[in-house]
Amino acid sequence: HMTGGLTLAGTPDRWEWLQSAYRVFQSIGIEDCRLVSAKEAGELNPIMSTEGILGGMWADREGYIDTTGTVHAYAGAARKHGATIVEHNRVLELNQTADGWQVVTEKGTITCEHVVNAAGLWAKQVGRMAGIELPVSPLKHHYLISDTIPQLEQIDFEVPMTVDLEGFTYLRQDQKGVLLGIYEIDHEHWAMDGAPWDYGIELFQEQTDRIEKELVLGFERYPALQEVGVKTWVNGAFTFSPDGNPLVGPVPGKRGYWCACAVMAGFLQGGGVGKSLAEWIIHGEPEADVFGMDVARYGDYAGNRRYIRETTGQFYTRRFVMTYPNEQLPAGRPLKMAGAHSEMTAAGCRWGASYGLEVPLYFAPEGFVETPTLKRSNAHELVAEECRAARESVGLLDITGFSRYEVTGANAEKWLDRIMASKLPKPGRAKLAPMLSETGRLKGDLTVFNWGDGVWWIMGSYYLREWHMRW
Numbered sequence: 001h002m003t004g005g006l007t008l009a010g011t012p013d014r015w016e017w018l019q020s021a022y023r024v025f026q027s028i029g030i031e032d033c034r035l036v037s038a039k040e041a042g043e044l045n046p047i048m049s050t051e052g053i054l055g056g057m058w059a060d061r062e063g064y065i066d067t068t069g070t071v072h073a074y075a076g077a078a079r080k081h082g083a084t085i086v087e088h089n090r091v092l093e094l095n096q097t098a099d100g101w102q103v104v105t106e107k108g109t110i111t112c113e114h115v116v117n118a119a120g121l122w123a124k125q126v127g128r129m130a131g132i133e134l135p136v137s138p139l140k141h142h143y144l145i146s147d148t149i150p151q152l153e154q155i156d157f158e159v160p161m162t163v164d165l166e167g168f169t170y171l172r173q174d175q176k177g178v179l180l181g182i183y184e185i186d187h188e189h190w191a192m193d194g195a196p197w198d199y200g201i202e203l204f205q206e207q208t209d210r211i212e213k214e215l216v217l218g219f220e221r222y223p224a225l226q227e228v229g230v231k232t233w234v235n236g237a238f239t240f241s242p243d244g245n246p247l248v249g250p251v252p253g254k255r256g257y258w259c260a261c262a263v264m265a266g267f268l269q270g271g272g273v274g275k276s277l278a279e280w281i282i283h284g285e286p287e288a289d290v291f292g293m294d295v296a297r298y299g300d301y302a303g304n305r306r307y308i309r310e311t312t313g314q315f316y317t318r319r320f321v322m323t324y325p326n327e328q329l330p331a332g333r334p335l336k337m338a339g340a341h342s343e344m345t346a347a348g349c350r351w352g353a354s355y356g357l358e359v360p361l362y363f364a365p366e367g368f369v370e371t372p373t374l375k376r377s378n379a380h381e382l383v384a385e386e387c388r389a390a391r392e393s394v395g396l397l398d399i400t401g402f403s404r405y406e407v408t409g410a411n412a413e414k415w416l417d418r419i420m421a422s423k424l425p426k427p428g429r430a431k432l433a434p435m436l437s438e439t440g441r442l443k444g445d446l447t448v449f450n451w452g453d454g455v456w457w458i459m460g461s462y463y464l465r466e467w468h469m470r471w
Contacts, residue, residue: 003173005062005161009054009165009166010165014322036057036058037055047149062160064172115256117130121194123259134295134303135302135312136308144179168217169218180218184317188210189312203236240316242298242302244264244319246264247293248290249277249293249296252469299355324372328351336358337357348363348364359462362379363386403462407455408456413456420433420446421436433446
């Protein structure tokens with residue numbers, strides 16, 4: 001059902017953000033979208049009130065699918081290419097071997113080279129089978145399906161997929177009614193250790209008191225809902241990572257164990273996740289830059305239960321909340337701190353977070369509060385002053401927020417010369433060195449120190465440490 005899609009902006013910042021997104025889309029060749037006025041948005045979705053809407057973005061290639069049919073189509077394509085699909089056969093344990101994995105099931109043991117954790121609500125348990133504590137948790141999610149809406153019976157087209165970001169709702173047509181989904185400000189976790197093994201398609205009782213604010217906003221945006229009943233309530237569970245992106249790729253330290261889980265929007269993201277993972281397994285790296293969903297963007301620190309609860313809850317609550325480039329969010333912090341954290345805080349340090357570590361951003365006077373913005377923030381002059389001081393006199397840099405690696409041995413120089421796309425520094429010197437993959441893609445912008453006698457140090461971005469170690 002290619003109905004087209006409409007994303008609405010209800011604040012000046014959101015409207016500016018949509019316009020910026022549109023320009024980015026145009027620059028990368030996505031030409032089948034356009035900006036629309038509030039008036040045109042109302043014409044595209046005639047059951048919608050445009051009260052408070054400043055504008056929107058229309059996308060031709062948005063819509064919805066028959067979920068059951070799609071799953072059967074995927075399965076049919078897999079069988080056509082030689083796959084065997086076994087249902088109703090629970091995996092009991094995973095055992096790593098010298099050359100792969102043994103998958104112990106209720107119907108016997110399967111020996112394989114690769115295991116992919118695509119276990120959805122059960123991803124946590126399947127991770128633990130391999131000794132991995134994945135940062136993933138299910139949360140509850142509501143949507144409703146309305147009774148027939150007379151206005152929809154009078155038009156000869158389906159209303160578009162519509163996202164009201166300021167209203168925390170999304171909508172699509174369902175026969176002659178609508179499906180209205182809600183991202184819940186008052187979120188609720190469920191089964192943080194993973195869904196019970198016997199959990200199937202059961203639903204939870206709707207909790208309308210918990211989503212009252214969003215329901216009011218939704219019924220104001222679509223006044224026709226005030227005149228009809230609710231045919232069906234759905235309150236189910238789906239999984240989130242701390243930043244809401246999937247966890248995909250090879251797990252560090254577990255050769256042949258891959259993740260394709262925490263896929264919040266399964267049908268929206270599933271095709272891309274599957275394509276990238278297949279390329280990764282077959283060719284060694286995916287065609288696209290998928291670091292945003294690479295499982296290596298998290299380390300052991302993210303297995304902390306409090307961290308998972310706070311960050312997944314924060315993301316879910318803020319799913320449709322405007323996020324700014326300079327905004328620092330509080331969930332799961334502080335987790336790890338540098339040795340001079342207390343002294344730097346006393347001196348006015350403002351902190352960000354990188355890979356679970358508190359990292360210094362800039363220093364500010366007591367009482368200063370940075371204002372989130374899409375433009376230059378009120379911290380700009382403070383940062384500029386620090387830059388001038390470092391350039392014109394002297395500055396100190398806390399290098400706790402860098403990864404440091406040591407490479408030693410008789411063949412250290414030969415090995416480094418192969419993976420670094422630059423000449424190596426002479427003894428007693430340091431040099432910037434890009435690290436490339438076998439296909440020539442940049443995998444690291446590193447600093448190499450040659451201490452002599454076969455001892456080398458490498459420094460790189462702290463948050464990329466597992467990613468760098470992969471290469």
